[in-house]
Amino acid sequence: MDFPGSAPASKLPQVGTTIFTEMSALASEHGALNVAQGFPDLAPPAALRQAVAHAMESGANQYAPMAGNIRLREWIAADCEQRTGTIYHPADEITIGAGASSMLFAAIMALVSEGDEVIIMEPAYDLYAPVVRLAGGTVRRLERNLPDYDLDYQGLRTMLSRHTRMVVVNSPHNPTGATWGREDLEELHRCLDGSDAIVLSDEVYGPIVHDGREALSAAHHPALAARTLIAGSFGKVLHATGWKIGWLAGPAALMAEVRKVHQYDVFSTGAPFQAGIAEFLSQEAGQTHLAELASTYTALRNRLCDGLQDTAWSFAPAEGGYFQVLDYAAFHSGSDQDVVRDWTRAPQGIATIPLSSFYDPSHPLRTESTRIRVCFAKQPDTLDLAIERLRRLAGS
Ligand SMILES: Cc1ncc(COP(=O)(O)O)c(C=O)c1O
Structure with missing residues (x-):
């Protein structure tokens, strides 16, 4: 046509x-x-599929709340507190969206403006840079150090400026599988201390770490967490990428802005999936x-x-x-x-x-x-x- x-x-x-x-x-x-x-x-898992089917049969088929199913937000908060010690309030610090993608999108669109710079560590997942451009921001690319794809803190210090609005990090990393250690959290905090930069921490593979490594989140470092939005994905951790249920957690002041975009972008997503996931995670099978x-x-x-x-x-x-x-x-x-x-x-x-x-x-x-x-x-x-x-x- x-x-x-x-x-x-x-x-x-x-x-x-x-x-x-x-x-x-x-x-x-x-x-x-x-x-x-x-x-x-x-x-x-079979128990998860059953929980979602049950949620549909028992009527969870209309819009979920804009911020997400409250039981699921409460589970995310409790899980995060138990793993990291950091408390996120389900009411205003956690939002559930159409996969982590929609929440990463909403975060960048809400918080990056014309003239802002966003630092992305390459190699990088392909979503970040185009969304920064849509938001009117400028992408600054920083290469990870070969051979292990470690973060380049010296490079980060040089690249940071008063225009830096956001730094995007991703661990465990797609595509390389690199993970960060406690010293990375500290180093990242030290680099950004005193700046206005927001960290967007893509942790969709968060619990998937190998050889007994610690599954670390930005939330393990309270001072870093205070400037960070963390993205997670139930698609990745529940082998259910087609359901597109993901979440974002972070300080209320940032989340309030992110929700302004989310409510006109996705608004509300997958009510029976959210209800079924919340039920499954409350069970021993989960x-x-x-x-x-x-x-x-x-x-x-x-x-x-x-x-x-x-x-x-x-x-x-x-x-x-x-x-x-x-x-x-x-x-x-x-x-x-x-x-x-x-x-x-x-x-x-x-x-x-x-x-x-x-x-x-x-x-x-x-x-x-x-x-x-x-x-x-x-x-x-x-x-x-x-x-x-x-x-x-x-x-x-
Ligand atoms: C690093 C990274 N972030 C985000 C996503 C998107 O997650 P979701 O499927 O929950 O939208 C993916 C999916 O491949 C990914 O690899």
Whole structure:
């Protein structure tokens, strides 16, 4: 259909279809195994599915409150207090939205204005930068330090200015799996102390940490928490990304502004999902699921890493989250952008995500990177097939 007027100027001229959508479409076109997009193929727990079905049957089918189901907000507050010691008031410091995405969006739109700078640590999840631009802000990109993708505090100190409105952090990190330690929280606090910067802490993979690491949140550091909005996702922790239920917690003064955007953007979301999740988390089954979450994913990460151990793939096992970065420099040249597309189209192919897609399109890594991201939130059989195909690529 032709639009009869003149086309509106694009607010996001640099943005096209995301690499995640593209790779999933290419995988289905060519019948490739899809370990690209970040969703689990593990089923949500049966007791959770039943609780949601029960919520629907018992009438939780109209708008949930704008800020979210109060039982679920109370659970988030209690869980956060128990894990970190920091108290968030469910009435005005926690909001539930359509996935963490909608709350990250609302936070940036509400708090970033024309002329504000937002520091994003690359490689970075793809949502932050376009939303900063929509809000009229300027993106300042700071690279994480190789080889471990640690945060660059020296760089952060240099980049901070009186224009810095927000610093976006993400741990466990998508795509690299890097996690922060207690000293990172302290260092981040020291860097920002005395400034007006707000921290937006994307903690959607929060409880998923490997090898006995501590599942740390910005809320573990009270002074840092006072300037921080924390985003969480029930999609990620309950193997239910399609339900799109996420949350944001932070100081009331910031949350009041975020809710002004949320109420005209999402307003209210998934009433029976919120009610069912609140019920499930109050049950022993819910507590058991959360307690076993990290070990479930560590076992899958180990399966993938063990399967590639004696091959030409090089990697450091992910510290958290459910993605593993793999480097093919030892057996293949060519940019990750070309390579992942070739490997997806190949017979018995495999779809992954090029790591360079998590950097600005003008970054030299777009043509130089030899790293890919594999999602290991998959059934053991799917992972075994992925291992077989990845081994074949490496000539093993
Ligand atoms: C780092 C990060 N933040 C946010 C999200 C979005 O979470 P949700 O599905 O709850 O909107 C994702 C999803 O992949 C993610 O990886």
